[in-house]
Amino acid sequence: MKGISKDFAGKSALRDVDITFRKGTVHAIVGENGAGKSTLMNILSGALEPTSGKITIDEQEVIFHGPQDASRMGIGMVYQHFMLVPTLRVWQNAVMGNEPRRAGGLIDKAAAIRKIQETCQVYGIQLNPEQMVGTMTVGEQQRIELLKVMMRDASYIILDEPTAVLTPQETQQLCANIKALKAIGKTIIFISHKLEEVMDIADEITVLRLGEKITTISAQEASADALVRMMVGRQVDLTGYPAAVEPGDVVLQVDHLCTRRTEFSSGLQDISFQLHAGEVLGIAGVDGNGQTELIDAILGMQRISGGAIYKNGEDLTRLSAAGIRRRGLSLIPPDRQKQGLVLSNSILMNTVLGCEKDSRFCKKGLLRMAKLRRHTQDLLQEYDVRMPSVNAGAGELSGGNQQKVILAREFGIRSGDLILAVNPTRGLDVGAIEFVYRRIEEQKRAGKAVLLVSTELSEILRLSDRIAVFFKGRCMGILPRQEATTEQIGSYMMGIGKEETASCQ
Numbered sequence: 143m144k145g146i147s148k149d150f151a152g153k154s155a156l157r158d159v160d161i162t163f164r165k166g167t168v169h170a171i172v173g174e175n176g177a178g179k180s181t182l183m184n185i186l187s188g189a190l191e192p193t194s195g196k197i198t199i200d201e202q203e204v205i206f207h208g209p210q211d212a213s214r215m216g217i218g219m220v221y222q223h224f225m226l227v228p229t230l231r232v233w234q235n236a237v238m239g240n241e242p243r244r245a246g247g248l249i250d251k252a253a254a255i256r257k258i259q260e261t262c263q264v265y266g267i268q269l270n271p272e273q274m275v276g277t278m279t280v281g282e283q284q285r286i287e288l289l290k291v292m293m294r295d296a297s298y299i300i301l302d303e304p305t306a307v308l309t310p311q312e313t314q315q316l317c318a319n320i321k322a323l324k325a326i327g328k329t330i331i332f333i334s335h336k337l338e339e340v341m342d343i344a345d346e347i348t349v350l351r352l353g354e355k356i357t358t359i360s361a362q363e364a365s366a367d368a369l370v371r372m373m374v375g376r377q378v379d380l381t382g383y384p385a386a387v388e389p390g391d392v393v394l395q396v397d398h399l400c401t402r403r404t405e406f407s408s409g410l411q412d413i414s415f416q417l418h419a420g421e422v423l424g425i426a427g428v429d430g431n432g433q434t435e436l437i438d439a440i441l442g443m444q445r446i447s448g449g450a451i452y453k454n455g456e457d458l459t460r461l462s463a464a465g466i467r468r469r470g471l472s473l474i475p476p477d478r479q480k481q482g483l484v485l486s487n488s489i490l491m492n493t494v495l496g497c498e499k500d501s502r503f504c505k506k507g508l509l510r511m512a513k514l515r516r517h518t519q520d521l522l523q524e525y526d527v528r529m530p531s532v533n534a535g536a537g538e539l540s541g542g543n544q545q546k547v548i549l550a551r552e553f554g555i556r557s558g559d560l561i562l563a564v565n566p567t568r569g570l571d572v573g574a575i576e577f578v579y580r581r582i583e584e585q586k587r588a589g590k591a592v593l594l595v596s597t598e599l600s601e602i603l604r605l606s607d608r609i610a611v612f613f614k615g616r617c618m619g620i621l622p623r624q625e626a627t628t629e630q631i632g633s634y635m636m637g638i639g640k641e642e643t644a645s646c647q
């Protein structure tokens with residue numbers, strides 16, 4: 143790609159970018175949200191035409207007027223947002239638009255499945271062609287997208303932030319797939335802002351910042367620190383200790399809380415802790431060890447089988463979910479797109495989502511739009527949300543900006559004295575992570591009680607005054623931050639270090 147520039151409605155997204163991808167290598171592209179990574183890849187995959195610049199393959203200039211043109215030249219892309227039909231099976235999705243047909247015109251299912259199984263075998267992709275897509279995990283769905291690309295026999299495979307939505311295990315599986323593709327001579331372009339995995343699988347790394355190429359370096363000479371500095375343009379340090387704040391009264395008290403064990407969940411087994419004003423309590427643990435059950439129980443969305451939850455002395459378990467939210471509770475949910483926002487609604491409406499009836503914005507059942515707009519505008523500016531306008535859809539924002547809208551709403555408008563933050567920085571780039579950390583600490587300094595659930599140990603260590611480690615629905619121990627070591631937390635996370643406690647089921 144040579145001299146690539148792209149303007150959107152007069153706004154420049156890419157300026158004069160040169161990148162050379164070498165055959166049979168993994169080339170990573172890193173950069174903060176909005177750096178232009180997706181735009182650059184959409185140009186390479188034929189989905190967008192550049193404003194200027196050219197693409198050559200094997201020294202031959204190519205011009206793409208659509209993804210089909212790029213596909214014919216062997217370029218395939220796995221997009222950030224999948225394009226699958228959940229009510230159809232894997233094989234139907236995989237051959238969609240290109241179905242093998244019998245003489246009479248009917249779809250030849252046997253041929254389709256044969257082709258899929260062959261492709262899966264050649265490229266080491268694990269999939270069951272008969273499975274219904276809607277029942278599959280995100281990681282499995284992503285494999286279908288990869289399968290679609292490989293069925294067209296792509297030589298150049300572009301993956302746009304493929305690991306942002308994956309669990310650590312799924313990420314490992316994908317990295318194994320990528321290494322296998324490279325081993326048979328495919329060229330892979332891998333976009334990510336997780337620097338550890340980038341340095342693990344990439345041969346070369348290109349850094350983009352604000353639409354410009356900063357550099358391309360070999361992965362061997364790269365260090366995480368140096369990459370971050372180039373991505374953000376300054377030093378960022380996400381390590382360190384939580385701010386010292388004198389804790390106040392108990393805000394949240396969880397007393398011998400139990401939920402039922404099911405086929406899918408170990409339930410909660412006798413969980414007890416207290417959380418004070420001006421304190422962050424971190425809940426560490428591998429995903430699926432009771433964290434969701436705890437948060438849902440506090441929110442009144444999970445039936446409990448024993449124990450109680452008190453907020454400022456009041457038993458929440460007797461209240462409805464709506465009643466609990468009215469008691470001053472702010473929530474940063476784990477899935478910002480499905481639980482945090484209504485993507486098809488405007489940024490404006492998302493900023494007051496759930497607080498529309500607040501007397502600040504609503505009079506006699508009608509929204510006071512002018513007031514709402516003024517208030518929201520200021521707040522979103524304070525939270526540094528980069529957006530075209532407050533009327534744009536929340537779905538048009540990058541992940542980091544979507545999360546800032548949620549923070550603005552939960553801290554700036556709802557402003558409960560209890561904050562539940564669940565994986566608040568998942569999928570965000572370093573600049574945005576730093577922003578979220580700063581805002582959470584600001585809330586703590588203001589005397590809010592913060593329950594932080596996170597699978598990122600570094601995040602837990604950076605923010606938490608005390609750390610509770612969950613394993614199979616039990617609390618293995620609560621460590622003050624000064625006494626917490628990665629080793630100690632790690633062994634608790636694996637269930638080592640505590641006698642079986644009596645369960646109350």
Ligand SMILES: Nc1ncnc2c1ncn2[C@@H]1O[C@H](COP(=O)(O)OP(=O)(O)O)[C@@H](O)[C@H]1O
Nearest residue numbers: 150155173174175176177178179180181182540
């Ligand atoms: N279709 C579009 N219309 C207008 N602006 C866009 C469009 N796509 C991307 N942009 C803008 O281009 C810039 C780069 O975006 P993008 O390529 O998505 O960044 P990244 O993938 O690195 O997060 C951003 O400022 C974004 O708002």
Ligand SMILES: [Mg+2]
Nearest residue numbers: 179180181222
């Ligand atoms: Mg992108």
